[in-house]
Amino acid sequence: MGEQLGFLKVTVVLGKRLVIRDFKTSDPYVVLKLGNQTAKTKVINSCLNPVWNEELSFSLREPVGVLSLEVFDKDRFKADDKMGHAHLNLQPIASAARLKQFAKVSAGETILRKVVPDTDNCLARESSISCINGEVVQSVWLRLCAVESGEIELKIKLIDPPVASSK
Numbered sequence: 001m002g003e004q005l006g007f008l009k010v011t012v013v014l015g016k017r018l019v020i021r022d023f024k025t026s027d028p029y030v031v032l033k034l035g036n037q038t039a040k041t042k043v044i045n046s047c048l049n050p051v052w053n054e055e056l057s058f059s060l061r062e063p064v065g066v067l068s069l070e071v072f073d074k075d076r077f078k079a080d081d082k083m084g085h086a087h088l089n090l091q092p093i094a095s096a097a098r099l100k101q102f103a104k105v106s107a108g109e110t111i112l113r114k115v116v117p118d119t120d121n122c123l124a125r126e127s128s129i130s131c132i133n134g135e136v137v138q139s140v141w142l143r144l145c146a147v148e149s150g151e152i153e154l155k156i157k158l159i160d161p162p163v164a165s166s167k
Contacts, residue, residue, distance in 0.1 A: 002062030005094055006160045008034065010058065010067065012041050013153040014051045018144075021073035021081040028083055030152065033068040034058045034090075043074040060158065064094040069152060071144060084144025086122035086152065096129040097136045097158050105131045112136065117143075124151050135159065 012030050020026055028050050029043045037058050044050035058067075067090055071083040096112035105112070110131045115138075117123035124141040131137075136158040144150035 005060045005062060005064065006097065006158050008058040008060045008067075008090070009055055009157040009159060010039075011055045011155040011157075012052045013155055014049070014053070015071065016049055016151045016153070018048045018050070018071065018150045019083050019147045020048065021083055022075075026081075026083060027074040028071055029074055031070045031072065032056055032058075033070075034060070035065050045074075060090065060094070064090045066090065067156075069142060069154075071150065071152065082146070084147035084150050086142035086144050088123075088140060088142060088154070088156075089121055093129050093136060093138050093156060093158050096131075096138075097160070100131045100136055101160075105134075107133065109133075115140075 010032060015028060018026055018028055025046045025048060027043050027045045029041050031038065031040045039056035041052045041054045067088045070085045073081040073083050075081060092113060092115045099112050112129050112131055115123065115127045122142045122145060124143040127138055127140045129138045138156045140154050142152050
């Protein structure tokens with residue numbers, strides 16, 4: 001793999017208007033994938049608007065990939081049902097992090113760039129990538145694909161790798 005760009009901390013905040021996969025509700029959980037790394041949230045029982053507020057961590061390397069997300073309904077006696085999927089290109093947050101280093105932004109809050117919904121992403125609305133007290137962060141709403149409805153809110157933070165000291 002290529003050069004380590006840092007650590008990606010992804011907080012799966014909440015889901016909105018998720019689809020029903022059981023009798024009147026669903027038991028959703030989210031699986032995130034970045035390259036060969038996978039992480040998943042806990043299951044929220046009987047809820048179509050779940051709040052996870054769960055932070056999952058990934059190592060971010062060149063070439064910067066796509067963060068994939070799948071939502072499932074946990075079933076006890078059969079395979080878990082799919083409740084939609086989405087993806088987010090991580091190139092914008094990686095280039096914003098490079099811009100932050102170049103511009104030497106550290107204190108306060110600075111918007112580094114905006115990302116708008118298009119065919120290349122699953123954004124439900126425009127998203128800003130900001131530098132807040134030295135950390136590059138992005139809050140996104142992703143529209144779930146292949147289902148009737150549903151959105152997932154993520155908060156993404158790119159943490160720089162530790163700089164190797166030259167002794």
